Amino acid sequence: MYANANVIEPTTTSCRELPWVEFQSNQQRVHVYSAREALFCEGDSAQFVYEVLDGVVCCYSLLSDGRRQVLSFSYPGDLIGLVQGDSHRYNCDTLCPTQIRCIPRNMLLRTAHERPEVGEKLLTFATTELAAMQDHFVSIGRKSAQEKVASFLLTLAHRHAIEPTGSVTLRLPMTRADIADYLGITIETVSRCLSKLKIAGVIDLPQSATVVIRDVDNLRDFAERD
């Protein structure tokens, strides 16, 4: 999908250590998914933990009446499905063509038991995830729509460039609906906020899935004050 685009790609900036754990076992497999395929659904038995090798996936919860809350977007190096209990509590879909390593959960936990450094890695992952969710809580709970959208773009920018300055080009593998359900607003509001940032000269939108951040510092102001 973004293979031939001239933009920053998630895999090229991997400062993360891949893969998570080196196994001799042949129990783990790498699966290839196309866009908008389900990795697992709420209620599915949590036999595997999934590591994103390439592409992007999206975890989300559904209410009975169809309302959706996107919980996270996971990029290469991220781990998904490390749950407590035996079944998944949310759904997980790919957003674009994606490579996933499936690691049997009991094998991972057994390895963690035998090799302290693996357990530490898992704990590090979990606490890092917690910190990211805490930041997102502030966005969802206490920021205006405009601030939410600006913060979202900044978070993505930080993911792909450790210290973003000046101009940064981002590719958005997710739709406006995904962003809206992540930020707790509607697609129309996402669109309006992006337009406002464009009119303000803070970003550019050459295509709907490509955002050029023209001024990171200016965007930062929008993320916490406008």
Add this chain to the structure above:
Amino acid sequence: MYANANVIEPTTTSCRELPWVEFQSNQQRVHVYSAREALFCEGDSAQFVYEVLDGVVCCYSLLSDGRRQVLSFSYPGDLIGLVQGDSHRYNCDTLCPTQIRCIPRNMLLRTAHERPEVGEKLLTFATTELAAMQDHFVSIGRKSAQEKVASFLLTLAHRHAIEPTGSVTLRLPMTRADIADYLGITIETVSRCLSKLKIAGVIDLPQSATVVIRDVDNLRDFAERD
């Protein structure tokens, strides 16, 4: 900050919860706090991990203009401050008189390295915390004010009675402002929603800090369908 707090000898044990880890070391201490004291603040060096033995504490983030997002309420048995990195990323206050066990973080991590079952306990705690936060995301992001308040009461009820049925009495150690900042709404809205539940006969409010859930099933309807 807690240096001049009243220190109880490590031999003192809580009647409510087993301690997370039994140490021979005298490095860990139990501290007693009164209501509305700070355990730590954003930016403080994260030297300790804290276990609530008795009482309730509240973790929160602040935006530069004073807006606040409460991240969690922690009850006896809960662990606080298990962060990645060397400094705390949020603030933590007691809500009422509280006993806290302070565990040196490097000691806890060293123990986890040496004893797999301790590492597993930490990981279990982190993944349980993640699951709770995911549920809360749905509340904050996609529920109406009325649903948020009803969900909040249900979550508290589940905390204190595994399978709440019929009538449940809850004591709220947090103020309306704490609840509002937890749910991403205002104190006036919290108050109005509670009043609506009272008028509907779902709850009773003998005092402002005491909620009697008269019909848990009915409350459950309010929590996801208004």
Add this chain to the structure above:
DNA sequence: CGTGAGGTTGATCGCTTTCAACGGAGGTGG
């Protein structure tokens, strides 16, 4: 009994949602 913090309730405002129309990009089939 005065005081102040926390809580409730009412009235109004404004941001976001909802409803609706339109535009553009990509895919398909004639």
Add this chain to the structure above:
DNA sequence: CCACCTCCGTTGAAAGCGATCAACCTCACG
């Protein structure tokens, strides 16, 4: 190759929910 279709995104207008502003109440405490 082009007409057509559908999905996604954008923009406008109106409606509604929760925020804001304000008054009053309740209770603990000195």
